Amino acid sequence: MESIWFILVALMIVAYAVLDGFDMGAGILHLLIARTDDDRHTIVRSIGPVWDGNEVWLIAGGGTLYFAFPVLYAVSFSGFYLPLHIVLWLLILRGIGIEFRTHLANPVAASLFDGLFALSSFLLALFFGAALGNVIRGVSMGADQSFFEPLWTTLLPWGETGILDWYTIFTGLFTVIALMTHGALWVSHKTRGDIRDRASSLADRVLPVLGIFTIVGVPLTVFVRPATVRNYLEYPVLFVFPAVVMMTLVLAWKWNRSGRELPAFMASSTYIVSALAGVAAALYPALLPSSYGSQFDITIFNAAAGSYALRVGFIWWGLGMALATGYFIFLYRMYKGKLQQESMETQN
Amino acid sequence: MNDALFLHRIHFAFTITFHYLFPQLTMGLAPLIVILKTLAIKTGNDAYNKAARFWTNVFGINFAFGVLTGIPMEFEFGTNWSRFSQLTGGVIGQPLAMEGTFSFFLESAFLGLFLFGEKKLGKWGHWCAAFLVFLGSWLSGFFIIVTDAWMQHPVAYTRLPNGMFSVTSFWGLLTNSWALIQYAHNMCGALATGAFVMAAVGAFYLLDHKHDDYGRIFLRVGVVAGVIASMAQGFPTGDLHGKYLAKHQPPTIAAMEGLFKTETGAPMVILGQPDAEHQRIDNPIVVNKVLSFLVYGTTTAEVQGLNAFPKDRWPTNIPLLYFAYHIMVGLGTVMIAVMAAATFLLWRRMLYGARWMLWFILLCFPLPYIANTAGWMTAEVGRQPWLVYGLLRTTQGYSSNVNASNSLFTLLGYMGLYLMLGILFIFIMQREVFRGPEQTSRHSTEAEIQITTA
Numbered sequence: 079m080e081s082i083w084f085i086l087v088a089l090m091i092v093a094y095a096v097l098d099g100f101d102m103g104a105g106i107l108h109l110l111i112a113r114t115d116d117d118r119h120t121i122v123r124s125i126g127p128v129w130d131g132n133e134v135w136l137i138a139g140g141g142t143l144y145f146a147f148p149v150l151y152a153v154s155f156s157g158f159y160l161p162l163h164i165v166l167w168l169l170i171l172r173g174i175g176i177e178f179r180t181h182l183a184n185p186v187a188a189s190l191f192d193g194l195f196a197l198s199s200f201l202l203a204l205f206f207g208a209a210l211g212n213v214i215r216g217v218s219m220g221a222d223q224s225f226f227e228p229l230w231t232t233l234l235p236w237g238e239t240g241i242l243d244w245y246t247i248f249t250g251l252f253t254v255i256a257l258m259t260h261g262a263l264w265v266s267h268k269t270r271g272d273i274r275d276r277a278s279s280l281a282d283r284v285l286p287v288l289g290i291f292t293i294v295g296v297p298l299t300v301f302v303r304p305a306t307v308r309n310y311l312e313y314p315v316l317f318v319f320p321a322v323v324m325m326t327l328v329l330a331w332k333w334n335r336s337g338r339e340l341p342a343f344m345a346s347s348t349y350i351v352s353a354l355a356g357v358a359a360a361l362y363p364a365l366l367p368s369s370y371g372s373q374f375d376i377t378i379f380n381a382a383a384g385s386y387a388l389r390v391g392f393i394w395w396g397l398g399m400a401l402a403t404g405y406f407i408f409l410y411r412m413y414k415g416k417l418q419q420e421s422m423e424t425q426n
Numbered sequence: 427m428n429d430a431l432f433l434h435r436i437h438f439a440f441t442i443t444f445h446y447l448f449p450q451l452t453m454g455l456a457p458l459i460v461i462l463k464t465l466a467i468k469t470g471n472d473a474y475n476k477a478a479r480f481w482t483n484v485f486g487i488n489f490a491f492g493v494l495t496g497i498p499m500e501f502e503f504g505t506n507w508s509r510f511s512q513l514t515g516g517v518i519g520q521p522l523a524m525e526g527t528f529s530f531f532l533e534s535a536f537l538g539l540f541l542f543g544e545k546k547l548g549k550w551g552h553w554c555a556a557f558l559v560f561l562g563s564w565l566s567g568f569f570i571i572v573t574d575a576w577m578q579h580p581v582a583y584t585r586l587p588n589g590m591f592s593v594t595s596f597w598g599l600l601t602n603s604w605a606l607i608q609y610a611h612n613m614c615g616a617l618a619t620g621a622f623v624m625a626a627v628g629a630f631y632l633l634d635h636k637h638d639d640y641g642r643i644f645l646r647v648g649v650v651a652g653v654i655a656s657m658a659q660g661f662p663t664g665d666l667h668g669k670y671l672a673k674h675q676p677p678t679i680a681a682m683e684g685l686f687k688t689e690t691g692a693p694m695v696i697l698g699q700p701d702a703e704h705q706r707i708d709n710p711i712v713v714n715k716v717l718s719f720l721v722y723g724t725t726t727a728e729v730q731g732l733n734a735f736p737k738d739r740w741p742t743n744i745p746l747l748y749f750a751y752h753i754m755v756g757l758g759t760v761m762i763a764v765m766a767a768a769t770f771l772l773w774r775r776m777l778y779g780a781r782w783m784l785w786f787i788l789l790c791f792p793l794p795y796i797a798n799t800a801g802w803m804t805a806e807v808g809r810q811p812w813l814v815y816g817l818l819r820t821t822q823g824y825s826s827n828v829n830a831s832n833s834l835f836t837l838l839g840y841m842g843l844y845l846m847l848g849i850l851f852i853f854i855m856q857r858e859v860f861r862g863p864e865q866t867s868r869h870s871t872e873a874e875i876q877i878t879t880a
Contacts (some may be wrong), residue, residue, distance in 0.1 A: 141526030148515020155504025156825035163836040166498045173494045226827040383516040384592035398527040405535040
C-alpha cells in the first residue's frame with residue numbers, strides 16, 4: 079500500500095511538472111521572444127485558460143502528501159521553511175501577473191505584470207529545481223527526524239547543508255533550461271507567425287544546452303550521492319528511464335526542426351516524465367534522504383499514514399482523479415490547436 | 427509567552443483571516459447566481475442573465491484571489507505547525523487532501539464551463555453549470571469545516587503507540603455532529619456576505635442613478651437572501667452552536683460571556699470589558715438570567731463560570747475571545763435589524779425610493795465580513811489552549827525547528843504581499859462595479875467567442 083501511494087504521489091508531482099512546467103517555461107521566455115505588446119499578450123493567452131488548472135496539481139499533490147505521508151509532509155515542509163514560503167510568494171506573484179494583465183488595459187500596468195510573470199516564472203523554476211536537488215542530495219537530518227535548511231551555508235553539498243550549494247544551483251539551472259525548452263515548444267505549438275518561429279528557434283538553440291546538462295547531471299548526481307545507483311544496479315531494467323530521456327531529447331530537437339510542433343512538445347513532456355521517474359526510481363524507498371547516513375532517511379515505511387486511512391483514501395482519490403482527468407481531457411480538447419490572431423481593438 | 431509560538435500563531439491567524447475574505451463572498455454569491463439564472467429562465471428577462479454574468483465576473487475575481495491566498499494555507503500546516511501535522515495528518519490529512527483533489531478541480535472546472543460555455547450549453551445546461559459551481563464551492567467549504575470541527579471536537583480517531591492520531595471511521599469523521607452545526611452556521615455567514623454585497627451594489631446604483639434596473643434586481647435578491655441568512659445565522663444555527671459549545675467546551679463559553687464565577691440564573695453581559703486579572707466585568711450592562719435561559723432553556727439553570735475549571739484549561743486570551751464574540755453577536759443583531767427593515771420597505775414597495783435606507787444598506791456591506799471574521803476568531807481563540815480540544819496543546823504543535831526570526835521574516839513578507847494584493851483587489855473591484863452589468867456582459871461574451879473559436 080505504501081509503495082502504491084509513493085507511485086501516486088510521484089505521478090501527481092510529475093503531472094504538475096509537465097503541465098505547470100510549460101507555464102513556467104512560457105514565463106521564462108516571455109520577455110526573450112516577445113517583441114510587441116501583441117506578442118506578449120499572445121504568450122499569456124497561450125496558457126491563459128489552462129494555467130490555473132495546471133497549478134491545481136500542486137495543491138492536490140500537496141494535500142495527498144499530507145494525508146498519505148504526514149511525517150514527510152511535516153518534516154520536509156518545516157525543514158524547507160524559507161524556500162517553500164518564497165515559492166508560495168512567487169506563485170502568488172505569477173498568478174497576479176497572468177490573471178490581471180488582461181484586467182488592466184493600461185500599458186504601464188501590462189509591463190509590470192509582464193515583468194512579474196517572467197521573473198516569478200524564472201525563480202520558480204530555479205527553486206523547484208534546487209528543491210529537487212536537495213531531495214536527491216539529502217538534508218542534514220539526524221535521529222530526531224528534524225532539520226532546518228538555511229538558504230545557503232558553505233555552498234558545498236556536504237556536512238551542514240543549505241538549500242543552495244553548487245549541486246542544487248546546478249539542478250536549479252538545469253530545471254530552468256528544461257522548462258524553458260518545454261515552454262518554447264508549447265508556445266510554438268500554440269501560436270503562428272513570427273512568435274512561433276522565434277519560439278521554435280529558441281528551442282532549437284536551447285536543446286543542445288539541455289543535452290549537455292543532462293549528460294553532465296548524471297555523473298554529478300552519482301558523485302554527490304553514490305547511493306543513487308544502488309537501485310539501478312540491482313534492477314537494470316530501470317535503465318530504460320535514462321534511455322528514454324536521451325531518446326526524447328533527440329526526438330524533440332529533430333521534430334522541432336521539421337516543424338512537427340505537437341510531437342516535439344510531447345517528446346519534451348516525455349523527457350520530463352522519464353527524468354523525474356528516473357530520480358524517483360533512484361530514491362525509492364527513501365522519500366527524503368539524510369546526508370548523515372541512510373539509517374536516518376525518511377522512507378515510505380516510517381512516514382506513511384495508518385493503513386485504514388490509506389485504503390479509504392484510495393477510493394475517494396481514485397474518484398477524484400477520474401473526474402479530474404476527464405476534465406483535463408475536455409479542457410485541452412476544447413482548447414486544442416493554434417490560437418486565433420487577434421487585433422488589439424477587441425481588447426478592452 | 428514563547429516568541430516562536432506566538433509568531434507561528436500570528437502567522438497562521440493573519441494569512442487565514444486575509445484568505446477568508448474572498449471565499450466567504452464566493453460561497454455566498456454562488457447560490458445567488460443560481461437564483462438569478464433561475465429567474466432568467468422563469469421570467470425570460472435577459473436582464474437577469476446579464477446580472478448573473480456581472481456577479482459571475484465578481485465571483486471569478488474573488489475566486490482568483492481566494493486561490494492565490496489559499497495555496498499558502500495548505501502548506502502552512504507543514505511549515506509552521508509541523509508537529510501538529512505530523513501527529514494529526516492521519517486524520518485531518520483526509521479532508522484537506524479531499525478539498526485539494528476534489529473541490530478545487532471541480533470548482534475551477536465548472537467555473538470555466540460556466541464562464542465560457544453559455545452559448546454552447548443552452549439555458550438549462552448553463553443553469554446546471556451555475557448549480558455545479560455552487561455545489562463545488564460549498565463542498566470545498568465543507569471539507570475545511572470538517573477539518574476545523576475535528577480540532578474542536580475530535581471524533582472517529584485512535585491514538586497509535588507513538589502518539590500519532592489515526593482515523594478509524596471515514597464517515598464518522600465527515601458526519602461529526604460539530605461539523606454539521608458549524609457548517610450550517612458558517613454557510614449562513616457566507617450567504618450573508620454575498621447578500622449584503624449584492625444589496626449594497628444595488629443600493630449604490632440607485633443612489634448614483636446609474637444602471638437602475640440592475641440596482642433593483644440586486645436589491646430585491648440581496649435583501650431577501652440577506653434577511654433569511656442573517657436570521658438563520660442567529661436562530662437556529664448560532665443558538666445550536668452555543669448550546670453545543672456549552673456542552674463540549676464549557677470554559678470557552680464562560681470566557682466568551684465573561685462569566686468568571688458559577689451562577690444560577692446567570693446574566694448575559696451586553697456591554698462591558700472583562701478584567702481577567704481581577705476576574706470581573708468593568709462598565710457592565712447586563713440582562714439578568716438570560717444566559718441561563720439561552721444555554722439551558724430555563725432562567726434558573728446553573729451556568730459554570732471560569733472558576734469551575736483549572737486555570738490551565740482556560741482560554742489563553744480571555745478579553746480577545748470576549749470581544750470577538752460580542753462583536754460577532756452585536757453586528758449580527760444590527761444585520762438582522764437592517765435587513766428586516768429593508769424587507770419591510772421592499773414589501774411595502776417603498777425601498778427603491780427610500781434613500782436613507784439605501785444609504786444604510788450601502789454602508790452596511792462590511793458588517794458581515796467583520797462578523798464572520800470575529801466569529802472565526804471566537805471559534806479559534808476559544809479553542810485555546812488546545813490545538814485538538816482536550817488532547818493536544820497548542821504549545822506542543824508548532825514547528826520547533828523554525829525559530830522566531832524566520833517566522834517573523836515570512837510573516838512580514840506575507841503582510842507586505844497581502845497589502846499589495848488588497849490594494850489591487852479594491853482597484854479591480856471598483857472598476858467592475860463602476861463599469862456595470864451591461865459592460866461586463868459585453869466583455870464576457872467577447873471572451874467566450876475568443877475561447878470557442880480558438
